Amino acid sequence: MAVVSVIVGGTQGLGKDIARRLAARGEQVYLSGRDQSRADAVAAEIGHGAKGLAIDLSRPHDIAGALKAVPAVTNVVIAAIERDSNSARDYGIDRAIKLATLKLVGYTEVVHALADRLTPNASVVLFGGLAKERPYPGSTTITTVNGAVSSMIRTLAVELAPVRFNAIHPGIIGDTPEWAGKAEALERTIARTPLKRLATMEDVAGATLFLLDNQAVNGVNLNIDGGWVLT
Numbered sequence: 533m534a535v536v537s538v539i540v541g542g543t544q545g546l547g548k549d550i551a552r553r554l555a556a557r558g559e560q561v562y563l564s565g566r567d568q569s570r571a572d573a574v575a576a577e578i579g580h581g582a583k584g585l586a587i588d589l590s591r592p593h594d595i596a597g598a599l600k601a602v603p604a605v606t607n608v609v610i611a612a613i614e615r616d617s618n619s620a621r622d623y624g625i626d627r628a629i630k631l632a633t634l635k636l637v638g639y640t641e642v643v644h645a646l647a648d649r650l651t652p653n654a655s656v657v658l659f660g661g662l663a664k665e666r667p668y669p670g671s672t673t674i675t676t677v678n679g680a681v682s683s684m685i686r687t688l689a690v691e692l693a694p695v696r697f698n699a700i701h702p703g704i705i706g707d708t709p710e711w712a713g714k715a716e717a718l719e720r721t722i723a724r725t726p727l728k729r730l731a732t733m734e735d736v737a738g739a740t741l742f743l744l745d746n747q748a749v750n751g752v753n754l755n756i757d758g759g760w761v762l763t
């Protein structure tokens with residue numbers, strides 16, 4: 533029977549790229565976005581029998597029901613994000629609540645909802661981001677939630693052992709939709725990056741597959757940024 537994988541936030545960007553790779557290696561992929569028809573369309577584009585799910589992580593009470601159709605699962609990747617610009621001087625409480633709910637309560641509720649269906653060799657990869665260490669104007673909520681993802685994997689790895697929990701913290705991934713048309717900002721980051729290029733979706737997907745597959749890596753926060761955080 534095929535290994536089952538769930539990719540939450542799999543309709544575009546990093547989640548979609550990872551979903552495509554897991555499907556191509558023969559896994560039964562369930563990928564989600566907020567909208568069922570969009571998720572179905574992306575699943576059909578990926579092929580290999582991938583299925584779409586509608587999950588809105590900012591509505592955590594609905595998550596368990598949305599995951600009901602998923603059978604016993606081995607690989608879980610949670611990459612969903614709805615970005616928010618927020619600062620202490622110009623604080624939007626509703627926006628902050630939405631993002632904090634999505635990344636903190638929503639990510640945890642996905643794990644809670646699937647907990648009884650995780651196989652003993654299951655692996656979960658959560659997406660934080662390098663804003664946890666490198667704040668920028670307007671990143672207050674993003675910096676806070678991405679920092680919290682670092683801690684979340686540690687408690688989940690202990691509570692749900694032997695299931696493994698790790699996190700990816702991307703720097704600026706230049707070929708994601710998020711950075712399309714922002715060449716100037718990308719050039720500034722390249723100039724500061726020891727690698728002299730940006731990390732790519734392929735780099736992030738490779739790191740994610742490593743965390744999913746390696747049976748001894750657990751509780752690890754992995755920056756994928758070409759060393760940007762060092763400068």
Ligand SMILES: NC(=O)c1ccc[n+]([C@@H]2O[C@H](COP(=O)([O-])OP(=O)(O)OC[C@H]3O[C@@H](n4cnc5c(N)ncnc54)[C@H](OP(=O)(O)O)[C@@H]3O)[C@@H](O)[C@H]2O)c1
Nearest residue numbers: 541542543544545546565566588589612613659661705708
């Ligand atoms: N791209 C980067 O350079 C970068 C840098 C640092 C960190 N990251 C992190 O890496 C992860 C992936 O980033 P990305 O740039 O690839 O994302 P993205 O292209 O913006 O895609 C976001 C995904 O999340 C889904 N989504 C949006 N709102 C949602 C909600 N309320 N509930 C559930 N799903 C929702 C979207 O699906 P629908 O629109 O179909 O609903 C989509 O599949 C995120 O956690 C992000 O914080 C990325």
